[in-house]
Every structure is written in structure tokens, then in C-alpha cells.
Amino acid sequence: MQPSDITALIISLKLAAYSTLILLVLGTPLAWWLSQTRNRLKPVLEALIALPLVLPPTVLGFYLLIGFAPSGPIDSLLDSLGIPSLAFSFQGLVVGSVIYSLPFVVQPLQTAFVGLGKRQLELAATLGAGPLDRFFTIVLPLSKLGYLTAAVLGFAHTLGEFGVVLMIGGNIPGETQVVSIQIYDHVEALDYTSAHTLALGLLLISFLVLLAVYGINRQSRLVTLQ
């Protein structure tokens, strides 16, 4: 494996890890609101969140590119706050990934929250637990599997991202050059050996992550059964 391949791999993993963390933090209140609300705007928000599931990533990337463009709306806002431009930067990739992988985190969490039912929360309230207390002592432990699923899907989906990165990343080695694009570059250059190494590496990582998750999943289910 070439040093640039390893750099790309690290950037990919870093991108996936950051995005997943941000997604879990952002996705929790969002999914919670969606699971509880009877607001008429709920379907609108749900449709917006699900958009990345159906849109070609290039469409999302295209709009982000326009948004990030120098003196574009987002750029001028950030500029006034003293934050450097997001276009062709790692931070820009994180923002893009968060939007792109949002449904993969919000939907499992929402399902988990809906599945909780009201009873356990009402019980906790009658026993004196306030809203935050209820969230950390009841919702979180009971939604463990939902969080696991959300984290894995968010991570894996970001790892495999291609279109959005292609549009807004700029393929800068050591900054925005991720594995999926590196493989594409190798193939374009007819360097199949390097492409193979990298592809196999990604395949193995993905498989090991999923294996670990399903292993944990199975064990916790066994514990519950006992």
C-alpha cells in the first residue's frame, strides 16, 4: 500500500468517525421530536431527512458546492463569523457527510424511540424523574440497540460515500482525498493492483465492523432472554 493510500484511509475513517459522532448528537433530539410530535410539519421534516436516500449524491453535492462557493450564502455567513471557507476542506466534507447520512441515523433512532412506548416514561415521571433524567436513565438504556444500528449505518454509509465527496472535496491529498475516490483514481490510471489492495482493505474493515456489531447484538439479546 502506498503512503498516499494510507493517508486516504485515515481520512476516510476520521471523516466517518466525526460524522457519526455529530450525527448521533444531532440525530437524538431530531429523532426524539419526530417520535413524539403530532405537529403537522412532521411529514415535511421526515421527507427532507429522507431525501438523501433517493437523491443521487451528486445532486446533494452540487447544491452544497454552490452553497459553499466563495461569496455564496453559506460562505459569507461563515466569513462574517471568521470561519474559513468550507469548500474543498475536510470540515466541508464533514458537513456534507452529516447531511448525506442523516436518514441512516435518524430513522433507526426514531424507530427505537417509538418502540419504547409511553408507559416506562410515565412511570419514571410519577417516580420523580424529570425529562433529562428520564432520557438518560430510561430512553438511552432501552434504545441501546437503536443507537448501535444508527452508529453502524451512519459510519458505514459515510465510509462508502463517493458522489458528495467528489463534488465538494476537490480530491486534495491529505485533506479531502478519501479511500473511495482514491480507488477510483487508481482504476482510472489502470493501476489495478493498488485499487485491489485498497478495495480489499475497505471490504475487510466494513466486514469486521458489521461482524462486531452483530456479535454484540446477539449477545445482548441472549442476556435479555436469560
Add this chain to the structure above:
Amino acid sequence: MIRADFRLERIGLSIQAEFSVPAKGVTAIFGPSGSGKTTLLRVLAGLEPAVGSLTVNDACWLSPNSFLVAHKRRLGYVFQEPSLFTHLSVWGNLQYGWKRGSRPAWSVDDVVEMLSLGDLLKQRPETLSGGEQQRVAIARALLGNPRLLLFDEPLSALDIESRSQLMPFLEKVLQHNDIPAFYVSHSPDEVARLADHLILMEKGRVVDYGALAEMLGNLDSNLALSDEAFSVLEGTIVQSSAPGLTCVKTDGGHRLYVPLHSSEAGSAVRLKVSAKDVSLCLIKPDKTSIINILPSNIKSISKVSNNGSRTLKLDAGGAQLLSRVSDFSCQQLQLRPGLDVFAQIKSAALVF
């Protein structure tokens, strides 16, 4: 006192309640299923938003411009179906209320002992039977040192055997503390055994409320006009002179014999007497298989209900007794208020 005057209107779920009961003892919320009993209890807990007012011992829980959220009301709520936190052990469940409430007058050990939970503490909720889960739920409710205990038909999801096993625990919990309790039920047996006060509900409305005997003897109520009408006699178990029968000395001084019961002499008990098991005689009957015959005086007579019967309220030496007699017999015997009669109690049973 606990004073309530509120309404809740929602599709398929509307209740209207106005009552005040002492903040002491057990208030049963009684009525047919679908009459809004559970919803009323949920409003008391702050789990449903209602419009109006609710004060508990002068603390305002609900008023036109304030609403005390459920987690600040300090409650012990026991749901109909066993509901323990599935991710916590029995011990963890007990601790949940204990950690968040103020310190009650009793310790965890006291409650564990009172509800015989010693052997269950390390177990997971799903390994317990329904009755055991309810015992844990009751203990958990007590350990939060609640200002109000709320029971939503805690026995109805259990089989008959677990029910009769759980009942003594419930009784112990309700009678051996000063926490006022509301107890939703549609079972006359449970009401007869536990209630001090009664709130009667029909079709989402509180139709009447007051002390138990007063409510049972209200001959205008639908309960008194039905074949379900019953009265409750309080007494003490005394040494029985009749083999195979348990003797109860009522607070009015009469001795009643009931089917053999395991309670020891000296224990305070309640007898539930169905109105339709009480027949009336103008002269003292002899040569009858009925053992319990009480000289009584007719206090009042209800109107004729749909099935041609009347309910009569009797004063049996200070105790209130209801009798259900056909209108035909009433006319034949010329029964009227003030008349002395003999009430033959065909069967009286210690409740449970």
C-alpha cells in the same frame, strides 16, 4: 382534603369530575369499564392535561393558570399490567423511586420485608410472575415517599390465585400508612375490602362521591338500584361456637357466622353482603337453614328498578344493610319505612 373540579375533552376520551374527599384512607374510583376511571386517575397524576382545578392538602396541582408536572407531584402509581423497568433488576427498580423521592418514614428493608421481596432482589423483571411484579411495583411506589398513591386496577391483569395472594399485601400497604390512595376498580369485592370513600363514575362523569357506607346506601344511585348492590359490615373475628364456621362480631354487636376463614381471632375484617342475598321476614323465622338473622328497621325504600325489584336500606343495630326484594313482595308484606323486620342473610362472606 383533595378537591377536584376539572374536565378533559378529547375525541373518544372526555371526562368531567367534581369531587372532594379526605386526604386520608383509600378512595375507590368505581364504575363500569369505559366510564373514564383510568383517565380520571391519569389526570390526578398529571399524565393527562385537564382544565380546571385540583388541590391536594392545600397544594395546588392544577388551576386555570398553573399545572404541576407529574414528576413534581411525588406519586406512587401502580399500573394495571405489571410495569417494571425492563433494563433494571428488581433492586434497581426499587432504587429508582428511592433515589428521587424524599426520605420516607420507612427504610428499604422495611418495605422489602413488608412485601416479601427478599428473595427477588437480584432477579430481572421478566423472570418474575405477574403477582411478584406487582409487588415490586407497589414497593417501588412506596419507596418514593409519595404524597398520593394511585392504583389502576392492580389486580385485574392477574389470575385468581395471584390475586388472592396479592390482596393481603395491598391491604397491608394501604392500611399501614398515612398516604392517601386512589384505587380504580370495577370489582365490588375489592371496593368492599379496601375502600373508605367512593367516587362513582358513569359515562365519563363523576356522578357521586362520599364515604363508603353513605355511597352504597344512596338508593338513588345506579349501583344501589342494580342487582350488584351490596353493603359492607365491619367487625372482628371472635371465638366461634359453631363448628366449621367463623364468627364475626360486627361493630353493631351482632354475631354473624360465615364460612370458615383462616384469619385469627381478634383481626378486624369486613363482610360484604350482597343486597340480593338479604331477604326480609315480618316475624322471627325459626326452623330455617339460614343462620344469620338480624332484627332491623327499614330506613328507606328505593323506586322500582327495571327488573321489578326494590332496594331497601335497613338499620341493623347501627349497621347499614341493603336488601333487594321484588316489588310484589314489598306490596304483599306492606313494607314501609319505619317498619321492624328480620333480615335473613343468606350468605355473607369475608371479602377474599
